[in-house]
Amino acid sequence: MKRETRYQGAIIRNHHILLIKHCEHATGRTYWLLPGGGREHGETEEACVQREMHEETHLDVSVERLLLNEDDIPFETYYNRLKTYLCRAAGGDAQPGYDPEAESAQQHAITEARWFDLRNPALWGDCIADDPLIFPLLHRIRAVLGYG
Numbered sequence: 149m150k151r152e153t154r155y156q157g158a159i160i161r162n163h164h165i166l167l168i169k170h171c172e173h174a175t176g177r178t179y180w181l182l183p184g185g186g187r188e189h190g191e192t193e194e195a196c197v198q199r200e201m202h203e204e205t206h207l208d209v210s211v212e213r214l215l216l217n218e219d220d221i222p223f224e225t226y227y228n229r230l231k232t233y234l235c236r237a238a239g240g241d242a243q244p245g246y247d248p249e250a251e252s253a254q255q256h257a258i259t260e261a262r263w264f265d266l267r268n269p270a271l272w273g274d275c276i277a278d279d280p281l282i283f284p285l286l287h288r289i290r291a292v293l294g295y296g
Contacts (some may be wrong), residue, residue: 154227155196156184157235158215158289159207159242164263165289166242167282168204170256178259180275180282182232185247197233204245205261209235215292232289266295 159166167180183204187196194211201209216232244258265271269286276283290296 152227153187153229153231154184155187155193155200155231155233156182157197157201157209157211157233158182159201159205159209159235159237160266160293161237161263163267163295164265165286166205166207166237166261166263167276168244168258169260169262171259172256173254178275179279180262182282182285183245184232185249186227193231194233197235201235202240202245203248204258206240206243206245207237208239210238211235216288218288230285232285234293266290266293 166183168183169178169180171178183201184197185200185204187193188199191199197211198209201207212234214231215234216230218232219229242261242263244261246258247253247256264276264286266286266289269277269290272283272286276286
């Protein structure tokens, strides 16, 4: 069953964006995502983003503004809509976190947190360039933030 909306954070520091690497337990397949997830009952969107960023990256963040609100998702995901918020790190060190939902934790683990330079997509490597979901998302974020 699909969830309605995924709230994700584009954490920016010194022209770099933080991505987290997921590894599927069953297949060993890895992929990069923005940290994020679903809202809990009674939680505001901003509080959801702050909680998800802390759980998945160990960073405390300030949420600045909504960057993208997309419902025309080009590939099958668990969500009908993606809301991407601009975030700034307010404390902590970026490192792989966890997904507290038992169902998700059984399917995958967060194995790495890495900063990617928004000024130079050529440095992202094949792990990003070959990904049909994160590569175009990063370019949409770059465009909204004025990187080209």
